[in-house]
Amino acid sequence: MSTHTTTAPAIPVTRLDQSDPVLLEELLAVVERVARQGAFTMGSELEAFEQEFATYCGSPHAVGVSSGTEAISLALRALDIGPGDEVIVPSNSFIATAEAVSWVGATPVLVDVDPQTHLLTADAVAAAITPSTRCVVPVHLMGSTVDLDPILAVARDAGLRVIEDTAQAHGAFHRDRRVGSVGDVGCFSFYPTKNLGGWGDGGAVVTPDEDLAARVRLLRSHGESPRYHHRIVGTTARLDALQAALLRVKLRHLDDRNADRRRLGAALADGLAGTSVELPAPAFDGADHVYHLFVVRSGHRDALRAHLERHGVSTAVHYPFPIHRTEAYGALPEGTLPGAERLAREICTLPLFPTMTDHEVAQIVAAVRSFEPGE
Numbered sequence: 001m002s003t004h005t006t007t008a009p010a011i012p013v014t015r016l017d018q019s020d021p022v023l024l025e026e027l028l029a030v031v032e033r034v035a036r037q038g039a040f041t042m043g044s045e046l047e048a049f050e051q052e053f054a055t056y057c058g059s060p061h062a063v064g065v066s067s068g069t070e071a072i073s074l075a076l077r078a079l080d081i082g083p084g085d086e087v088i089v090p091s092n093s094f095i096a097t098a099e100a101v102s103w104v105g106a107t108p109v110l111v112d113v114d115p116q117t118h119l120l121t122a123d124a125v126a127a128a129i130t131p132s133t134r135c136v137v138p139v140h141l142m143g144s145t146v147d148l149d150p151i152l153a154v155a156r157d158a159g160l161r162v163i164e165d166t167a168q169a170h171g172a173f174h175r176d177r178r179v180g181s182v183g184d185v186g187c188f189s190f191y192p193t194k195n196l197g198g199w200g201d202g203g204a205v206v207t208p209d210e211d212l213a214a215r216v217r218l219l220r221s222h223g224e225s226p227r228y229h230h231r232i233v234g235t236t237a238r239l240d241a242l243q244a245a246l247l248r249v250k251l252r253h254l255d256d257r258n259a260d261r262r263r264l265g266a267a268l269a270d271g272l273a274g275t276s277v278e279l280p281a282p283a284f285d286g287a288d289h290v291y292h293l294f295v296v297r298s299g300h301r302d303a304l305r306a307h308l309e310r311h312g313v314s315t316a317v318h319y320p321f322p323i324h325r326t327e328a329y330g331a332l333p334e335g336t337l338p339g340a341e342r343l344a345r346e347i348c349t350l351p352l353f354p355t356m357t358d359h360e361v362a363q364i365v366a367a368v369r370s371f372e373p374g375e
């Protein structure tokens with residue numbers, strides 16, 4: 001048993017990017033610009049961000065909304081999906097993917113994932129289709145791209161819409177296209193820890209469908225167009241101008257930060273080869289991974305986490321309960337979806353963030369290498 005401990009501050013699981021002093025100056029300058037203009041909702045910053053983000057994603061339309069959860073809910077409402085409709089959702093995701101479906105009155109049908117890739121498969125989708133199914137929501141979890149082509153084929157055959165949950169995969173490529181531009185809709189979160197994160201909550205709906213984008217625009221702001229002409233029943237779910245302005249700055253750095261994440265992810269993967277931990281397999285040859293989270297699997301997960309904590313390496317579990325095992329979704333019994341349940345028992349998130357140093361990578365690798373299962 002290794003007894004080495006460290007007194008230095010532990011490497012965090014993530015570190016926000018305004019710890020970069022140069023970027024911080026740039027961000028504070030846009031906060032001042034928006035504050036002096038006093039234009040806090042809608043307006044030119046939001047429009048400019050929407051255009052820049054749509055271009056970045058390679059999609060004709062982007063609509064800024066108040067969160068990733070709202071992005072999915074508004075997309076579903078814009079697609080007229082609601083009570084009586086079923087939506088297929090992988091159980092190994094953040095609960096928001098299912099909540100967004102429940103929030104519009106539709107039924108999330110939680111399905112298992114491939115324990116090797118941690119992701120949704122076309123077979124799981126095909127097996128879950130009923131006459132009430134209207135939509136499927138593949139989640140590019142951790143930043144790892146789902147194999148969408150066979151899912152799109154199954155969906156097209158069954159007349160289903162495909163909403164990509166891209167909350168963890170901004171900028172990742174699916175073959176030659178960015179995620180979010182492949183299905184009918186892409187739904188992004190700009191929660192502060194995301195690969196593209198604001199200084200609060202935010203999200204975006206990306207779509208090639210002009211009518212759908214127009215409906216989401218109406219829904220996010222009281223169905224209003226023009227002022228005081230309320231065409232449909234909507235809500236308050238806009239992306240703030242301040243967040244839009246901050247995100248415009250960060251978007252210009254996203255490819256570089258994702259390149260850092262890919263490089264660090266590859267270095268960790270290399271260093272961990274041949275150890276007791278298992279890395280997720282890519283869903284297809286050449287699949288991209290932008291390492292929103294660096295997740296490994298261990299049959300001795302809790303002992304591994306305790307060992308890493310003693311060696312100054314923080315860890316987390318994304319997520320300790322598959323959605324069908326949460327109280328909110330009925331805490332279904334063990335054995336319901338064995339792949340997702342096994343992952344929930346075995347997964348461990350190691351630190352990975354763009355400003356992580358080579359020294360920190362080496363410390364994480366050494367800490368995992370010194371773990372002896374059974375210690």
Ligand SMILES: Cc1ncc(COP(=O)(O)O)c(C=O)c1O
Pocket residue numbers: 067068069070093094096097139141165167168188189190191201202203
């Ligand atoms: C996979 C996934 N879907 C949806 C969401 C919801 O995003 P938000 O927190 O912005 O509502 C998140 C993030 O929190 C997420 O990780």
